[in-house]
Amino acid sequence: MNIGAAAEATGVPPKTIRYYESIGLIPPATRAENGYRHYTGFDIETLKFIQRTRHLGFSVKDVGGLLALWHDKDRTSASVKALALNHISDVEQRIQELDTIRKTLIDLTERCHGDDRPECPILDEFATSD
Amino acid sequence: MNIGAAAEATGVPPKTIRYYESIGLIPPATRAENGYRHYTGFDIETLKFIQRTRHLGFSVKDVGGLLALWHDKDRTSASVKALALNHISDVEQRIQELDTIRKTLIDLTERCHGDDRPECPILDEFATSD
DNA sequence: CCTTGACCTTCAAGTCACTGGAAGCCCATA
DNA sequence: TATGGGCTTCCAGTGACTTGAAGGTCAAGG
Numbered sequence: 001m002n003i004g005a006a007a008e009a010t011g012v013p014p015k016t017i018r019y020y021e022s023i024g025l026i027p028p029a030t031r032a033e034n035g036y037r038h039y040t041g042f043d044i045e046t047l048k049f050i051q052r053t054r055h056l057g058f059s060v061k062d063v064g065g066l067l068a069l070w071h072d073k074d075r076t077s078a079s080v081k082a083l084a085l086n087h088i089s090d091v092e093q094r095i096q097e098l099d100t101i102r103k104t105l106i107d108l109t110e111r112c113h114g115d116d117r118p119e120c121p122i123l124d125e126f127a128t129s130d
Numbered sequence: 131m132n133i134g135a136a137a138e139a140t141g142v143p144p145k146t147i148r149y150y151e152s153i154g155l156i157p158p159a160t161r162a163e164n165g166y167r168h169y170t171g172f173d174i175e176t177l178k179f180i181q182r183t184r185h186l187g188f189s190v191k192d193v194g195g196l197l198a199l200w201h202d203k204d205r206t207s208a209s210v211k212a213l214a215l216n217h218i219s220d221v222e223q224r225i226q227e228l229d230t231i232r233k234t235l236i237d238l239t240e241r242c243h244g245d246d247r248p249e250c251p252i253l254d255e256f257a258t259s260d
Numbered sequence: 261c262c263t264t265g266a267c268c269t270t271c272a273a274g275t276c277a278c279t280g281g282a283a284g285c286c287c288a289t290a
Numbered sequence: 291t292a293t294g295g296g297c298t299t300c301c302a303g304t305g306a307c308t309t310g311a312a313g314g315t316c317a318a319g320g
Contacts, residue, residue, distance in 0.1 A: 004296060014297085019278060034286060036297055049256050057231050060277065070253050080252050081244035088235045091228050098225045101187050105218045114211035122210050123200050126182050127175065134267065144268085149307060164315060166268055190306065262320090269314065275307085285298070290291100 003029075006039040010047035017047065025050065025064055058087055133159075136169040140177035147177065155180065155194055188217055 003014045012020075017037075020026045026046060029037035039047075049070065053063045065083060069075045111121040133144045142150075147167075150156045156176060159167035169177075179200065183193045195213060199205045241251040 002297075013279090015279060016277085018298095023277090034297080036286085045257065052256050054277095056234060057228070066253070066256065070257060073248060075248050075250070076246040077242050077248065077250035077252075078244045078246060080250045081239055081242045084235055084239050084242070084252055088232060088239065091232050091235070095225055095228045095232065098187070098221050098228070102218060102221050102225065104186060105214055105221070109211055109214050109218065112207050112211045112214070114208045116206040116208060118203060118205050118207065120199075120205070120207035120210045122207075122214055123196070126179050126196065127200060132268075143308090145308065146306085148269095153306090164268080166315085184306095264319085265317095267314105267316075270312090272309105272311085274309070276305100278304085280301105280303075282301085283299090286296080288293105288295090290293085 001039040001044070002032075003037045003039070006037075006044060006047060009044055011051050012047050020050065020060075023060070025060060025067070056087075057091060062087065131169040131174070132162075133167045133169070136167075136174060136177060139174050141181050142177050150180065150190075153190070155190060155197070186217075187221060192217065 001009070003017055006012075007014045007017060017026075021028055026043070029039060029043065032038050046067070049067065050063055053066055054060070058066065062083060066080070069080050069083075108122045108125055113119070131139070133147055136142075137144045137147060147156075151158055156173070159169060159173065162168050176197070179197065180193055183196055184190070188196065192213060196210070199210050199213075238252045238255055243249070
């Protein structure tokens with residue numbers, strides 16, 4: 001499988017696969033005689049693993065940690081769970097922040113007429129000196 | 131007011147103020163004889179405006195737009211509201227994504243024993259080929 | 261008078277996670 | 291044989307700063 005086919009199979013774009021190789025997230029791909037990168041079953045599974053965990057918002061660093069745990073047959077499920085719980089708390093904090101922002105903005109937009117006059121409580125709020 | 135005092139007064143760090151100047155979000159500060167940047171009332175209000183809008187998650191580009199509208203006495207409140215509504219929809223979409231992630235992760239962690247054995251449904255899920 | 265420490269200045273580079281583009285080789289098909 | 295696509299590398303750009311280095315300025319204490 002060339003890099004394009006691997007990208008197709010995993011959802012990770014060719015540029016991104018090369019990038020992951022360059023930062024050491026995945027080992028250097030084996031090369032065909034013409035210098036093309038070559039991917040087989042395990043490489044594909046690894047890329048899918050990366051794609052799923054990235055899609056769940058884990059940082060690339062954390063994905064590296066998860067890959068290491070995946071390969072470590074002596075891992076404890078507690079260590080995996082700890083990483084996941086940590087990430088959940090990050091996600092929940094971010095949701096909280098965004099929800100606060102959302103509420104503020106909705107309040108402001110409800111108070112703004114949204115017509116062709118310049119008076120605007122949204123700008124007023126941004127400009128008030130508290 | 132030197133840059134440090136302006137930072138203190140607005141919550142925008144000195145480095146960030148210089149950065150905003152460098153990208154043209156704020157005009158170049160006037161300088162004292164020794165070359166130090168000098169800030170007065172209006173500059174401070176502008177920096178506070180920026181801080182509030184950035185804190186609400188507007189991009190620096192959007193903040194530039196809001197500043198322009200703030201200074202434009204012929205603006206329409208509709209144009210401000212449109213920017214805000216757009217941002218709300220971005221925020222809500224992001225919240226949706228994060229909530230989906232959150233639900234998935236919570237489900238996985240609940241199914242993981244989190245003990246000293248290696249079996250882990252979290253990793254199993256990340257590794258499954260669907 | 262000198263030193264110390266806290267300011268301030270600039271410019272370059274690092275962060276995160278890619279993404280885009282340029283220049284050039286490789287390969288299958290019409 | 292020409293064309294078009296895929297592959298290679300490397301460099302630069304994104305967003306929004308942050309860090310660090312090297313050096314100028316200023317007020318206070320010994």
